[in-house]
Amino acid sequence: MGIAAGYLSLVVLIPLAALAWQALGGGWGVFWAQVTTPEAVAALRLTVEVTTVAVLINGVMGTLIAWVLVRDRFPGRALIDVLLDLPFALPTIVAGLTLLSLYGADGPFGVNVAYTDTGITLALIFVTLPFSVRAVQPVLEALDRDMEDAAASLGAGQFTIARRIVLPNLIPAILSGIGLAFSRALGEFGAVVLIAGNLPFKTETAPVYIFGQIENDNPQGAAAVAVVLLVGSLVLLMAFGLLESWVSRHGR
Amino acid sequence: MTITVSDINKRFREHVALDNVSLEVPRGSLTALLGPSGSGKSTLLRIIAGLEVPDSGEVCIDGVDVTSWRPQRRGIGFVFQHYAAFKHMTVRNNIGFALSIRRRPKAEIRARVDELLCLVRLEGLGDRYPSQLSGGQRQRMALARALAAEPAVLLLDEPFGALDARVRAELRRSLRELHEQTEVTTVLVTHDQEEAMDVADRIAVMDHAQIRQVGPPKELYDEPSTSFVMEFFGAVNRLGDALVRPHDLKLQRTPNGMTQAASVRRLVHFGFGVRAELVQETGATLTAQLGADEADQLDLVVGDRVFVAARRERVFLEGEGI
Amino acid sequence: MAAKLGLRTVVLAYLGVVLIGPLAFVFSSAFRDGVGPVWDAVSTPDAVSALKLTLLTAAIAVPANTVFGVLTALVLTRRRFPGRSLLGALVDLPLALSPVVVGLALVLVWGQNGWFGGWAIRHGISVIFSVPGIVLATIVVSLPFVTRELVPVLRELGVEQQEAAATLGANGFQTVWRITLPAVRHGLAYGVVLTTARVIGEYGAVAVVSGDIAGQSQTMTLYVQDRFQAFDLVGAYSAAVVLALISVATVAVLRLVNRRGNP
Numbered sequence: 001m002g003i004a005a006g007y008l009s010l011v012v013l014i015p016l017a018a019l020a021w022q023a024l025g026g027g028w029g030v031f032w033a034q035v036t037t038p039e040a041v042a043a044l045r046l047t048v049e050v051t052t053v054a055v056l057i058n059g060v061m062g063t064l065i066a067w068v069l070v071r072d073r074f075p076g077r078a079l080i081d082v083l084l085d086l087p088f089a090l091p092t093i094v095a096g097l098t099l100l101s102l103y104g105a106d107g108p109f110g111v112n113v114a115y116t117d118t119g120i121t122l123a124l125i126f127v128t129l130p131f132s133v134r135a136v137q138p139v140l141e142a143l144d145r146d147m148e149d150a151a152a153s154l155g156a157g158q159f160t161i162a163r164r165i166v167l168p169n170l171i172p173a174i175l176s177g178i179g180l181a182f183s184r185a186l187g188e189f190g191a192v193v194l195i196a197g198n199l200p201f202k203t204e205t206a207p208v209y210i211f212g213q214i215e216n217d218n219p220q221g222a223a224a225v226a227v228v229l230l231v232g233s234l235v236l237l238m239a240f241g242l243l244e245s246w247v248s249r250h251g252r
Numbered sequence: 253m254t255i256t257v258s259d260i261n262k263r264f265r266e267h268v269a270l271d272n273v274s275l276e277v278p279r280g281s282l283t284a285l286l287g288p289s290g291s292g293k294s295t296l297l298r299i300i301a302g303l304e305v306p307d308s309g310e311v312c313i314d315g316v317d318v319t320s321w322r323p324q325r326r327g328i329g330f331v332f333q334h335y336a337a338f339k340h341m342t343v344r345n346n347i348g349f350a351l352s353i354r355r356r357p358k359a360e361i362r363a364r365v366d367e368l369l370c371l372v373r374l375e376g377l378g379d380r381y382p383s384q385l386s387g388g389q390r391q392r393m394a395l396a397r398a399l400a401a402e403p404a405v406l407l408l409d410e411p412f413g414a415l416d417a418r419v420r421a422e423l424r425r426s427l428r429e430l431h432e433q434t435e436v437t438t439v440l441v442t443h444d445q446e447e448a449m450d451v452a453d454r455i456a457v458m459d460h461a462q463i464r465q466v467g468p469p470k471e472l473y474d475e476p477s478t479s480f481v482m483e484f485f486g487a488v489n490r491l492g493d494a495l496v497r498p499h500d501l502k503l504q505r506t507p508n509g510m511t512q513a514a515s516v517r518r519l520v521h522f523g524f525g526v527r528a529e530l531v532q533e534t535g536a537t538l539t540a541q542l543g544a545d546e547a548d549q550l551d552l553v554v555g556d557r558v559f560v561a562a563r564r565e566r567v568f569l570e571g572e573g574i
Numbered sequence: 575m576a577a578k579l580g581l582r583t584v585v586l587a588y589l590g591v592v593l594i595g596p597l598a599f600v601f602s603s604a605f606r607d608g609v610g611p612v613w614d615a616v617s618t619p620d621a622v623s624a625l626k627l628t629l630l631t632a633a634i635a636v637p638a639n640t641v642f643g644v645l646t647a648l649v650l651t652r653r654r655f656p657g658r659s660l661l662g663a664l665v666d667l668p669l670a671l672s673p674v675v676v677g678l679a680l681v682l683v684w685g686q687n688g689w690f691g692g693w694a695i696r697h698g699i700s701v702i703f704s705v706p707g708i709v710l711a712t713i714v715v716s717l718p719f720v721t722r723e724l725v726p727v728l729r730e731l732g733v734e735q736q737e738a739a740a741t742l743g744a745n746g747f748q749t750v751w752r753i754t755l756p757a758v759r760h761g762l763a764y765g766v767v768l769t770t771a772r773v774i775g776e777y778g779a780v781a782v783v784s785g786d787i788a789g790q791s792q793t794m795t796l797y798v799q800d801r802f803q804a805f806d807l808v809g810a811y812s813a814a815v816v817l818a819l820i821s822v823a824t825v826a827v828l829r830l831v832n833r834r835g836n837p
Contacts, residue, residue: 008661012717018679090775091794092775094775098600187670189778207778211781230672302741
């Protein structure tokens with residue numbers, strides 16, 4: 001118990017404390033000033049926008065992918081199931097590099113999303129792809145088919161069954177996947193930094209901004225935005241957690 | 253080893269599990285802790301084992317106060333209801349575990365495990381895994397495992413509860429035989445009175461965190477100290493204030509001053525006797541167990557009017573248990 | 575039927591663009607001119623150095639976090655105590671942290687002007703801009719995985735086997751080593767593999783902490799970025815391929831462990 005606590009403090013608590021101190025130690029005024037510089041604001045806004053878009057797309061597509069993986073049979077299905085684990089394991093910088101080379105200026109498809117929001121969104125989709133799928137898949141697999149059979153016997157068509165019987169049972173899992181994806185995407189750095197080009201006010205996300213501020217020897221600015229990002233991430237996780245349990249309880 | 257438990261109290265948050273419980277378990281006996289769920293019997297067993305710590309009171313094994321001792325030191329063997337098999341080890345390694353912890357030489361362990369496999373009739377299954385055994389076999393393995401280090405005390409927590417009726421009966425017999433061979437002081441927790449009567453030398457009947465009566469099975473059956481104990485050990489008829497066993501209900505065709513009237517509602521014929529279900533004018537029902545001869549003599553038919561009296565009865569004063 | 579086909583097509587197209595395409599592309603562009611250039615690129619002294627550093631980091635971070643993870647999981651599942659949820663939340667915290675933020679926090683503690691930094695430098699221990707810093711950063715970001723995998727498995731295991739071991743004479747350590755851990759070995763293996771993957775793939779935190787000097791404090795991930803900046807695309811892709819191969823191996827091992835653990 002003691003060892004665990006000691007290790008934990010050294011590794012997590014003390015650095016966090018230092019972060020908070022740096023950000024807030026100079027007083028609320030300094031903190032606020034650092035957080036409201038035009039560049040910081042632009043970075044934070046961009047981060048929230050692209051993350052929201054990416055996560056929502058993933059929420060929808062992730063559910064569809066899970067559906068196809070669980071309910072459909074076609075050659076290569078098992079392979080795709082395995083491939084979905086890769087974004088978990090692949091280094092973010094490698095992901096960024098491959099996305100840039102495929103969809104950037106010299107890409108084979110003539111599509112160029114480097115230096116654009118779309119590029120960033122694409123990178124975020126890649127790294128968070130498994131979250132929604134893996135959250136929904138087990139729930140879908142364990143779902144009691146009797147419910148659907150009952151609905152069919154009562155006259156409901158395929159779409160109706162999917163929409164009114166299956167989907168409501170998946171919502172807690174979908175929410176959980178989105179929450180996790182959100183938290184991950186907000187802080188994403190490696191996958192984004194190459195494809196974004198990091199143009200301040202245009203394609204600079206908050207993590208990239210923080211990195212820049214460290215390089216430019218402005219630890220206070222970096223720490224301030226870092227704290228905002230961290231708090232946002234935690235609040236989101238909690239909010240989605242609460243939403244998920246509320247839905248679970250009222251859905252029964 | 254005698255086990256002495258004195259003034260044990262234990263509560264889990266709001267629930268009182270044991271209320272001033274004391275018990276003596278004589279050396280070499282097989283004592284059953286018998287009672288309905290929630291009566292505290294498992295808690296008492298676990299306190300004897302050292303798996304729970306009492307709020308107050310003492311546990312002594314052979315005169316030594318072991319209340320503060322961890323289970324490892326107490327020299328006990330414990331058998332769990334759901335076997336608690338070490339799933340990742342073979343049967344052999346399960347059984348030999350206690351000896352391996354005590355760093356006995358491999359040859360010695362091997363010999364002892366072989367001996368035990370024979371004793372519990374699992375020869376040839378030593379290299380299997382618990383998942384490859386049936387429930388009954390797993391429990392026999394658990395028994396062997398508990399006995400491996402020759403404990404002074406053997407404790408069993410509803411060991412046959414998870415098994416089906418036939419296997420249960422077999423294992424009961426095995427346990428009795430084992431006990432006669434090893435003579436280890438044994439305490440068995442069960443909610444099944446038939447099991448307790450079949451297997452135990454002494455039974456402690458528990459109810460609502462207290463021990464109601466302790467004694468040999470016959471004593472508990474013939475001389476219950478409370479109506480709870482009497483009703484726990486078999487069907488009971490109420491005739492006024494008295495409690496009467498079905499086989500103590502005497503039926504006759506003619507009244508005398510002591511009898512009550514009833515009519516026959518149903519007759520169930522077993523080979524060795526007849527069960528007569530009777531109904532009184534008040535609507536109260538009685539069950540009488542008649543021997544074959546007695547039944548022949550009476551020659552009953554459904555609807556007959558009969559008169560009942562008690563050959564033997566027990567009356568309990570008010571407030572003497574529920 | 576048409577709906578099913580349509581859905582399948584949509585999903586496959588999406589995955590093609592977002593997942594399969596990029597994965598296939600990294601391999602094809604690296605090996606465009608054959609294996610030779612790739613091999614040359616990854617055998618340069620800097621590349622080898624980077625690989626060594628990555629492996630060294632893994633050799634320290636993974637065992638450290640495994641021991642911590644096992645201890646913490648045991649503590650969290652044994653019994654209730656005040657602060658139990660706090661402990662659980664703190665362990666999970668690195669999941670919510672951007673790697674860059676982790677790097678920043680460590681610099682604030684161990685950097686030149688950091689809380690302990692001055693003390694460290696005076697005693698000849700350099701953390702930031704060198705290997706200890708990289709290892710520390712990697713430890714932080716990969717902290718939660720073993721614990722998160724073990725906690726549900728330990729809960730499901732229950733206490734009976736441990737109680738049985740106690741009655742048979744085993745002390746605390748013997749019980750954990752011979753009974754508890756073997757019983758949860760699949761969950762443990764899974765957690766260890768996840769931790770290893772995270773450790774090898776870490777970029778953001780080490781980018782902040784390392785100073786990024788080639789041949790000295792560059793991990794493989796930093797090396798990829800370095801080669802990219804230097805317009806050495808072959809070098810970058812080759813290193814990326816090595817990392818991608820490690821990831822694929824990791825996923826394969828994960829699958830295997832999963833299958834063994836859930837028969």
